Amino acid sequence: MRSLPRSLDPLHDETLTGFVLRLAHRLGTTPAEILLRTGLAPGGSPGLPTRLPLSFHYHLDEAHLAAFARATLLMPAEACMLLVPLGQRYGPLNPAFTPRSTPARMIYDNPWVLTRSTRYCPPCLTGNGTPIQDRHGGPWQRLWRLPVTFLCVRHQRLLAHQCPCCGALAQSAHAGSAIARLSDDALNPWQCRSAEARSEPAEHPAHACGADLSRESAPVGELDSATMALLVQVQRHLAGLLAAGGPESTTSAGAPVPVAHYFADLRAAVAMIFRTWPEARPRAGTSFLAAVLDDEHASRTAEAQPLLNTAGKKKTSKPYTAPPTDSLATGAVLQIATRLLRASDPCEARESMTPLVHRLRDADRALSAYLCRAAWISAPIRAAVGDC
Ligand SMILES: [Zn+2]
Numbered sequence: 001m002r003s004l005p006r007s008l009d010p011l012h013d014e015t016l017t018g019f020v021l022r023l024a025h026r027l028g029t030t031p032a033e034i035l036l037r038t039g040l041a042p043g044g045s046p047g048l049p050t051r052l053p054l055s056f057h058y059h060l061d062e063a064h065l066a067a068f069a070r071a072t073l074l075m076p077a078e079a080c081m082l083l084v085p086l087g088q089r090y091g092p093l094n095p096a097f098t099p100r101s102t103p104a105r106m107i108y109d110n111p112w113v114l115t116r117s118t119r120y121c122p123p124c125l126t127g128n129g130t131p132i133q134d135r136h137g138g139p140w141q142r143l144w145r146l147p148v149t150f151l152c153v154r155h156q157r158l159l160a161h162q163c164p165c166c167g168a169l170a171q172s173a174h175a176g177s178a179i180a181r182l183s184d185d186a187l188n189p190w191q192c193r194s195a196e197a198r199s200e201p202a203e204h205p206a207h208a209c210g211a212d213l214s215r216e217s218a219p220v221g222e223l224d225s226a227t228m229a230l231l232v233q234v235q236r237h238l239a240g241l242l243a244a245g246g247p248e249s250t251t252s253a254g255a256p257v258p259v260a261h262y263f264a265d266l267r268a269a270v271a272m273i274f275r276t277w278p279e280a281r282p283r284a285g286t287s288f289l290a291a292v293l294d295d296e297h298a299s300r301t302a303e304a305q306p307l308l309n310t311a312g313k314k315k316t317s318k319p320y321t322a323p324p325t326d327s328l329a330t331g332a333v334l335q336i337a338t339r340l341l342r343a344s345d346p347c348e349a350r351e352s353m354t355p356l357v358h359r360l361r362d363a364d365r366a367l368s369a370y371l372c373r374a375a376w377i378s379a380p381i382r383a384a385v386g387d388c
């Protein structure tokens with residue numbers, strides 16, 4: 001593998017796919033060509049790759065990583081724009097809390113990491129005004145791939161998740177490829193790569209939507225200042241825990257735990273909140289957030305309803321366990337989840353969790369047992385919810 005004539009320094013918290021898009025833009029070529037030249041083409045087939053496996057977001061084996069680092073003139077550590085290191089702090093990507101048979105399997109059927117699309121902050125995509133970001137845009141950030149990131153603290157705005165023009169999920173994977181339109185060299189890294197809704201199918205390849213995602217879309221209804229302040233506070237707290245060099249431990253259910261355990265507990269708390277709604281409704285910080293969750297819960301119930309009437313193995317609790325797609329609903333449920341876990345001692349934790357635990361057991365015994373497994377939540381929360 002020869003080095004590229006020019007490379008790029010990865011930007012702070014940049015994803016591998018974002019880096020490939022910026023590099024292709026810099027060299028005036030297609031993402032497919034970059035994948036081929038940097039050893040990221042899935043092995044075997046000759047010629048330009050037609051897809052980038054979704055698992056490459058998360059993990060690369062030694063050989064791929066070494067080839068990529070050599071071709072891009074980066075140190076292997078610098079070349080690590082993957083999600084796998086986030087698992088040290090984020091339980092839903094940590095094998096201790098999300099056991100999987102191989103690293104590549106971590107992303108499958110794991111709604112707590114976004115690999116088929118991403119959230120994003122338009123002003124962040126515009127870049128920070130440096131010449132390199134003026135030319136190729138700001139980073140598509142790794143933390144936007146974690147559903148617990150719902151707000152840009154720097155720009156004080158909720159993250160978007162759709163193209164304002166065509167409505168497609170941002171950076172949505174097409175045909176199992178982490179980058180859509182691999183052989184398109186006409187798009188900037190900040191443009192929507194979804195197929196244009198109106199374009200003709202069949203033999204003519206669809207045009208890309210091409211909308212500029214860094215442009216401010218019309219505001220989707222202003223948040224009142226109390227709600228915004230509360231959501232910023234929740235996001236700051238979570239971002240502080242996820243940051244490399246952040247604290248080693250934090251408090252969950254009234255006892256200190258490593259940070260990764262805390263995020264595993266948050267995931268379980270979200271499932272409990274949705275499955276037992278409106279039990280936790282009084283804990284919503286503002287009436288606006290409570291109303292947002294009323295709507296979110298109603299849509300989950302509607303999703304679960306048809307499953308009740310299907311034969312075979314039922315997955316009726318599934319609609320309640322995933323984080324919301326929408327940033328506002330995510331912020332709303334995480335505000336309550338963080339509050340639930342914030343007890344000052346194990347006694348208080350037990351007191352605040354008990355009503356939810358009881359209600360969950362009545363409503364969904366299978367889910368209640370599932371959420372209490374040692375390989376799903378931390379020891380303190382297990383103590384808090386155990387045999388209430
Ligand atoms: Zn931003």
Ligand SMILES: [Zn+2]
Nearest residue numbers: 163166192209
């Ligand atoms: Zn679009």
